[in-house]
Amino acid sequence: MLLLSLLLLASDLVSARGAIGKRSVVSSPSPFQAASSLTPSSHVLSLTSQKSAKGYNARSAAHLLHHRSSPGNVPISTHSTGLLSLIEGEEFATNITFGTQTFEVIVDTGSSDTWLAESGFQCVNITNAAPLSEADCYFGPTFDVDETFSQIPGENFNITYGDGEFLTGIMGYENVTLAGIEVRQEVALVNYAAWEGDSTTSGLVGLAYPSLTSAYNGTNPSNDTVQEVYSPIFKTMYTQNLTAPLFSLAILRDVSGPSGYLALGGTPPVDFVEDFTSTPILITTITGYPKTYGFYTIKVDSIELGKSSLAGGTYIVDSGTTLNYVPTPVANAINRAFSPPAVYNEDEGANVVDCKAKAPTLGIKIAGTVFYINPLDMILLAGTDAKGNDICISGVVDGGNDPSEDVYILGDVFQKNVVSVFDIGATEMKFAAREYYPSNDPY
Template structure:
C-alpha cells in the first residue's frame, strides 16, 4: 500500500543527546479564563502543503532520550494537504518552507549540498527532492557564518541533515528579524516532496539543533547550544507587538492527482487570523520540566513542545476506557491525532463498518465511505469537537490500484509515563491555536463550521 503521504516528522536533536523528558500531571492550573487576543499584526496565508516527513509516531521514541492582515501569512497545500507550507525570505532569497509547531529550527538546504540515501551512499541531488537548488550564502549580503559549530538533526528512519549554521535576515509574511540563527545543512539524506526547501520551527529553544562541535557524530547534550527560534527573536527585537502567534489550518479538498491546494489558512503573528470563530475558548498552561530532574517545575521550568493536559476524549463508548492523559503536544507538523492505545482501539471500533488495525503499518484502515463516530477533545474544561470530515484520510492506493483510507485518530502507544501523544492537524483544523511564548500559555478557540 502507498503510505508515504501519511508520514509525519519529529525533529529532535542528535540521537546521541541525553535529555530525558518524563510525562507528568502538571502542577500548573488546569484552566484559565481565555485570553483576550487582538487581530494579528502580521497575517501570512498558508497556500500549499506537501507530503509528510517520515513517521513522527515511530520517532517519538527518540524524544525519550532527551531532558533538555499584516503579520499574517497564507498557507498552501499540495499532495492531499499532508504538510503546511509558506514562503520564507532569507538574505533576499525566497523559498517554500514547512510550518511546524513541533520543532524549533529554521533551516534551508544549502546550495551545492550533497545528497545521500538512507544507507549513506551518495545520490543525485534530485533524489533528496528539495523544491529548489538551495540557499546560496554567497549571494546574501547579510549572511554571517557561525564558525566551529554544526547543525545536526537525525531521524529514526535514517534521514538526517547536517552542516553549518549562520545568521541572516529572515522574513515571513512581512515579519522580519535580523541576525536570526539558521541551519544551512550541506549533507542530507532526505525523502523530499519537490516543494519545500526547509522548515520554520516555532517551538522552544530546548529543541534547537546547534552543537559546539564540527563533527556531527560528536553532537550531544553536553555540547548542545540552544538559541532563539524565529518568533522568539522577533519578540526580543520588538518586531511584533504581542508575544504570541496563532495558527488556523484549513482542511483541504481531497482531489485525486491534485498537486496544489490554495488558501489553506493562516499563521498570524501578534494576534488572531481572519477566520470566523465560535465563543468557546480556553487558555491552558504549557507544561514545563525541571532542567535537572525532568519533573514538573514552576521555578526552573524548561519548555520544549507546546504540551498540554487533555481532560478527556469523548466518543461513543468512551466511558468504558480512561480517556484523560497529559504530555500531549499540539503539532502542526503531524497530520494525525496520536492518542493512547486503548483510546484509539475503542474509538476506531465505533466506525461503521469498524476500522481495522494493520499490524505491519500500525495504522487503522477504514472504508472511505464509513460512518464516522463523534469525537471531541476536552481541554481546561472546554469541549472541542472534531469535524467528521477530518476523521477519514485518503491513504493513496493499494497494490491493485484501489483507493484506501485511514482514520484521523490513530494509536500513539501505551498510556505510560514515558510516552508522548499528539493532537495534529486533524484536531487543529477545528480550532485556532494561539501560542504565548512569554506567559507559556496556549489559548484554543473553536472555529465556526467551514
C-alpha cells in the same frame, strides 16, 4: 516527497510525513541513526504518483461569527502569512525569505530550528546513509549562499526527526523575513540530508522553544555532545518588540492549494467562534530532554468518544504531525467505533478504513471544553492502490501505552477544527472552535 498511492511503513507506528506527516518531535543528535525510541517513528516506501482529489466542497459553511473584533485578550494579527496544503492536506507550508530569495517551508510547532537546504548538498539514504542524487531528497529550490549570510565558526547543525530523517550542516546569521517581519536570525543551512521531501518545500521553520534548537559546538556532527542553545526565529521577533509574544494557526482541511494562516502577534483572518479556552503550557518531562519549556505540551482532560469518556493525559500540540497519537486503549476504542471498523494492518502500520465509512463522534476535552473533530478529519485519503481505488486511513493512531516514555500528540487532525493560539507570554495555549467551513476534502 514521494507521492502517495500505497502506505508501506517501516515500523509499528504510523508517523512518516507523506501519509501522516510526522516530522516534528526531534531526537538527540544522531545523523547516522534511526529515529529516537521516544518518538513514533517510520518512513514511507514504494509510493507512486496516482492520487484522488475530487476538488469539491464536501460541506457548506454553517453559521459563523465574523472575525471583526478582538476576541477577549487576543489581538488581531497584522502579520499573517498564508499556509499551503501539500500531500493531500497532510503537510502545511508557508513562504519565508532568506536574504533576497523566497522559499516554501514546512510550518512546525514541534521543533525550533529554521533551516534551508543549501545548493550542492549531499542527499543520502535514510536507512544506511548511502549517497543518492539531490533529486532523491525531493526538496524544492535550494538556497544559494550570498553576501548577507555569515557563518558561525565552530558550530554545526545536527537534527534527527521523529520519522528517522536526519540533517546536518552549518549555522550562521541571515536576514530572514516571515509574515512581513524581518530579523537578523541564526539559521541552519543543510549540506547533508536524509530527507523524504515533497518537491515543493526547501526547509522548515520551527516555532517551539529554544531548548529544542539543534546547534552544537564543533564542526564534526559525529562528535556532537554540547548543545549551543539559541533564540528561534519567533523569539527573536518578540524579544525585539516586533510582535507580541504569541502566534496562532488556523489550519484548514483543504487537500490542496491555500489552506489557512500562520499569524504572528495575534489571531488569523478567518471566521471562528470567538470564545477561547485557555490551558497552561507545561514543562517538558520527556526522558532525554531538558526539564524546561520545550514543546507546546498541555493537559487533555479526556477523549470523548460518542457518549463515553476515555482517559486524557499529556499531549504535544504539533502542526508538523498529521495524525492524533493517543494511548493504545484509546486508539483501539476509537478505531473500533468506525462503521465499518478501522482495521490495523501490521505491514502497512496504519488503521486502514473504508473511505466511505461513518466516523465516530470524537471530541478532545481541554480545560472543561470539548472540541469536536469534524468527521472529514477522521478519514484521510492516503492515495490509491494498483487498481486506482482510493486508500484511506484513520486520523487516530496508537501512540503507545506508557505515559512515562510514549509521546501523545494533537496533530493537524485536531488543529483543523480550532484556531490555536500559542501564547508564549502568558505560557498558555488558547483554543477557539471553528464552525464547519467549505473545503475540497473529498471525504
